[in-house]
Amino acid sequence: RVMGISSVPLLVLLSCLLLKCSCEELEDRPLQLIYPDSDHERLVIDEENLARLLAIKEPVAVVSVVGPLHSGKSYLANQLMNRTKGFEIGPTVLPKTSGLWMWGKPVYKEIDGKRVAVIFLDSEGLAASQVSELYDAKIFAISSLASSMLIYNSIRLIDQSSIDYIELLSRRAQLFSMKLSIDAADSKDVELQDVAFPPLWWVIQDFYQQLHTSPTGYLMGLLQTPNRDTKQKSALPEIFGDIQCHTLYFPETSSSENLRHLDKIPMEQLTQEYQEEVRALSSKVIGSVQIKKRSNMELNGATLGMLLRVLVRSANSGKFPAMPSIWDSWMRLTAVSARIDTTEYIKRRMDSRLATEIFNDREFEEVARETLQEAKELFNKLTLGLETKPEEWTRIQQAYEAERKNALEENRRNLEAACDKEHMKYRDEVKLLKKLLPLSSTELERKIQEVSKGIENKYIVALERYQDTSAFATRLDKLRQDVEGEAMRIKLDNESKLIQVLDAAAKEAADLYAVEFRKVTQVAIPVQTLLEMHTKGLENAKLLFKEKAGFASSESYARGALSSMDSTINRYHQSFKETNEANIAKIISRGTATLQNKLGRDIDSIVIGQREGKIIESAESRAKVIFDEFEEQFGQFSGSGPYLSERQELERVFNTEKNRVVDRNRERLREKRSMIRENTLVTIQQDASRFYLKQSFEDYAYNLIYHELTDSKLINDPELARETAMLIVTDVHTSRYFISNTQLIGGISTVIVVGLALTFARFV
Secondary structure (H helix, E strand, O other): OEOOEOOOOHHHHHHHHHHOOOHHHOOOOEEEEEEEOOOOOOEEEOHHHHHHHHOOOOEEEEEEEEOEOOOOHHHHHHHHOOOOOOOOOOOOOOOOOOOEEEEOOOEEEEEOOEEEEEEEEEEOOEOOOOOOHHHHHHHHHHHHHOOOEEEEEEEOOOOHHHHHHHHHHHHHHHHHHHHHHHHHOOHHHOOOOOOOOOOEEEEEEOOOOOOOOOHHHHHHHHHHOOOOOOOOOOOHHHHHOOEEEEEOOOOOOOOHHHHHOHHHOOHHHOOHHHHHHHHHHHHHHHHHOOOOEEOOEEOEHHHHHHHHHHHHHHHHOOOOOOOOOOHHHHHHHHHHHHHHHHHHHHHHHHHHHHHHOOOOHHHHHHHHHHHHHHHHHHHHHHHOOOOOOHHHHHHHHHHHHHHHHHHHHHHHHHHHHHHHHHHHHHHHHHHHHHHHOOOOHHHHHHHHHHHHHHHHHHHHHHOHHHOOOHHHHHHHHHHHHHHHHHHHHHHHHHHHHHHHHHHHHHHHHHHHHHHHHHOOOOOOOOHHHHHHHHHHHHHHHHHHHHHHHHHHHHOOOHHHHHHHHHHHHHHHHHHHHHHHHHHHHHHHHHHHHHHHHHHHHHHHOOOOOOOHHHHHHHHHHHHHHHHHHHHHHHHHHOOOHHHHHHHHHHHHHHHHHHHHHHHHHHHHHHHHHHHHHHHHHHHHHHHHHHOOOHHHHHHHHHHHHHHHHHHOOOOOOHHHHHHHHHHHHHHOOHHHHEOEHHHHHHHHHHHHHHHHHHHHHHHO
């Protein structure tokens, strides 16, 4: 990890592979690595150009040139690479360089036998119009933190405002770097030392004044002189450590036009002093610059690109310190920022210690004191000796006390968690009983008691150090409850497995019952035989169930499986019963159809014109023969539905046929009655004049009616015919009609009709 970088984005790696760049194939031209967005606030990485940097496999040494707008940065960078044309320079007041640029082809040197690529970075000019100070600070910080050597370029003289400005930018860059280091560092090993900045070489161009000391002595004298406003010395030596100063004479003195287009003037046409000084500076820079390192790791093109990526991302994400308006505000903001960072460090430090260890009360207090001391050291380094108000440290102490309280609570929770971990570990031993399932309820209860006691003993031994704490006692009770709960779940699981065994046994037993019955489903079986088969099949199923269920059959919930088995067998039995009745129905229906036809023919052959009782008696006699034959053929299926329904159908056919023959017999009688009436009326009309006495007429009517009934065979039974004729004469008081011959004849006709009607009614 470098400055919090954990990986290279896949897009960049693919870009490197597609470019297939080697160090020898890098283009000899300026490449823009970083450019500003449309608002000139956020920084954007040029992925294609960054991919060319990532392709450099050798260790890299980075020389960054920064400085105010139009101070000659780009031209100086070109001269340091011993070239006239290179980074574009601006002949007008408008800036030419934006963002951060890299010269595409490095300069190579050897360091300790290693081939090292020296990369030159040119940055956007500082303090340009329409550009925020925050943007300048981001460019300066990225240039500083990404370089092995930082060259600050200025012109003519060094004044206090230049020192203050670069110090302000440097302080912000340092705070930015420390924030990144704290964020990226492992919380367990947070380092408090300052993040190393590169050497600072201050180059003064167009310098012609006489010095009474070396350029570096001149610069250090200015830095060691207290500022009149702040009464403090510059912090640049503390930030950068190694600071040098170099001066360069005017490169051209003949005309201002030449000064505006120095990139078009050959090196040999520049002033002799400038040529000598810039060549010496270039040689010294390339000879002095060292391999860029981060956390003691040498960077190559890929890791440098990763560093640039995280710097840009962090600068855009709001980690950059805010810019104060005046120095006092800056110091206050610095103190506030230091307080915030220190407070965050306290939390991280306490969290990191609590994340790796659980402390008793004495150990916890020692950790808290160490954290407070480390926080004090960090706060002093972040403020760099600035005069800060005591309230910031007071706030830090207040935050420390709050964090200490939280940490104490966290330690308590950690202790409880440790107890939980132990009891969870041992509680799982109960789960081993699941491998033994299913067991009988009695055997399972015995094993649970045995394992539970062993778990509790192991828990007590493992946490002996904390036996006097409330957490230990509380968690011991919880362990017992959890073990009991787990035991209950195991019991339920065991019950489920036993039920599965019982259900499987019940299914197998029911299937056995079904197999036996399926063997005879194609034939019709008598009802009693089917019942006997059912009884025997049920007994065999129960025996098989007990055999397959084993010890589970003695459990209380075996009744449910047996009930389910009985229900299934009953369904099978009902299904087989329905199938058997269907088979019976096929057999009976064919035989019944024949018997019905025969019954119809037999009844239809009965001679009509008899008494209705004899007709019915004859029909019943013939039906009995048919029903006896039905019973002989199908009596074995008595009690079955088809047997009963077909017999009922046969009875219905009999009743229908019987009623039909009775109706025919009645119709025949009605026809003969009508014929007798006509014949009798004619005879009476012919002989009516001979009857003057009632007795004579009754005798005549009786004889006439009797003979008509017997001769016409309306009534075949003579005795019935005499009785009928007597009834007709007796029931009708014929004497009432002896009024006149005409009335007598009409009366006799009425007597005969009425008598015949009454006789026929009684006969029927």
